[in-house]
Amino acid sequence: MYLGDWLGRRAQLSPERTALYDAQSDMRQISYDEWNATATRTAALLRSLGVERGDRVAVLAHNSLAFLDLWFACGKLGAIMQPLNWRLTPAELAGLIDDANPCIFAYGPEFAATTLTLRTTATSVRHWIAIEAATVAHAADVPLMARDEHHEPVPPIELGFDDPWVICYTGGTTGLPKGAILTHGNLTFNAVNTVMSWGLNADDTTILNMPLFHTGGLNVFTAPLAMIGGASIVCKSVDVNQIFDLIGSRLVSIFFSVPTIFLALQQHERWNQVDFSPLKLVISGGAPCPQPVFEEFWRRGVDFKTGYGLTEAGPNTFWLPPEDVRRKPGSVGFPLLFIDIRITNEQGSACEPDEVGELWVRGPHVCRGYWGRPEETARAITPDGWLRTGDLARCDAEGYYTIVGRLKDVIISGGENIYPAEVESVLAAHPAVAETALVAVPDPHWGEVGWAVAVPRKGCHLQGHDLLDFAGTRLARYKLPRQVIIQAEPLPKTAAGKVDKHALLRTYLHNDVHQ
16 A cells, blocks of 8 residues: 655655755755655665665654654655654663664764764664764764665555554653554554644644654654645754744744743743744643643734643644634643544543543554553553553543543542642742642652642742742642742753653652752
């Protein structure tokens, strides 16, 4: 079936349309015809190095055109891309290499030294590819520019929806991350669901600055836009000033990021200077977004909303219609096309309206399982295809879904359930708070209680008792943090841009802290 060569077909349908803008090269425009030609030469190079259907190609690099070329080259060959988190240590990366046993390892210029460390143990790697010729780590490495010598056609390969395309690792904070197997069917249906349900079209352009080792970088907008013939502005990484510049250029029509980045935008001196009116869609994901972030965007006339997804499914799963954005604040709305949703209680039965339970998701966008982990796959995905997300949600009487938090993050204090996302949203509304997090701490009387860590806005004075007084008028007493810690430095973040609560616990749990 014609599945793997998205760019080949898109180049036939709209060869002259702009596919990519290279933000690292004065916004150079690349048409779909040009992108397909480069990706085809990349595929030919990989094929000359012995890459076949099912082989893994690891990539350790910042966002770049070359990274995208490698991704779609793998699709043309039926190979499997293994994007690696460049924030990990060499020891952690070595564990992921052992997990998937790639035969090719491509690396960006910043990671030449890391590859020299990894090659001593990465016995499965037959060829190392330097994305930039000037930073070849070893004399035997192949520069990616060698693809310019390959103009031979790449024979089409017969693929099915269940053939893997990407191994995308979960953002776990303990132990070796699990590699979700994203198939051609998963990426195809996530793109179809997104384009048809979110109303994307060929005139849309987004900022691609979320890391491509993360499903948010790959699949929120990048793959759907490639399917519909839209464009992505490829940025090396997240830079707040660059975001303002690109939005101010009026080129961008849709934008996705995580709450920490939206907070940084709103706290920046340029926030009130940039015109957001060209943006038809601004959506947050990756973590619960504090209510004040919504309200500040709404003040600027932007229908800001939150989405929901996870590495194992999509990640795009819901859509909130524009007319409901302010009426249903914080809701993710309704499931997209070709997606089933249910909320289950501890007995496995469907929850009643407004009853909180675990969110289960089913559809062709759900991953095939975890690479090399059949037992964990069986625990996560039921025999009839339901993915147990581990996230808590509720559905109101009108059918609108709201994500409450993580099942494992719920604080059960004296028999009462406390949902950190709710408390964090209230604390974040304090005018002196830049960011905040609630963590569960063992307690001899209540079982566990919540401790809040808050970072004050620049130039603001913040004390714990002030924050408790503020929250006390908005939250039931049992939900109030038992301890408030004020710290000057930003909260630690995971690779996915979420607050690293495990790091906060390691910092404060055994220390003598005070309000």
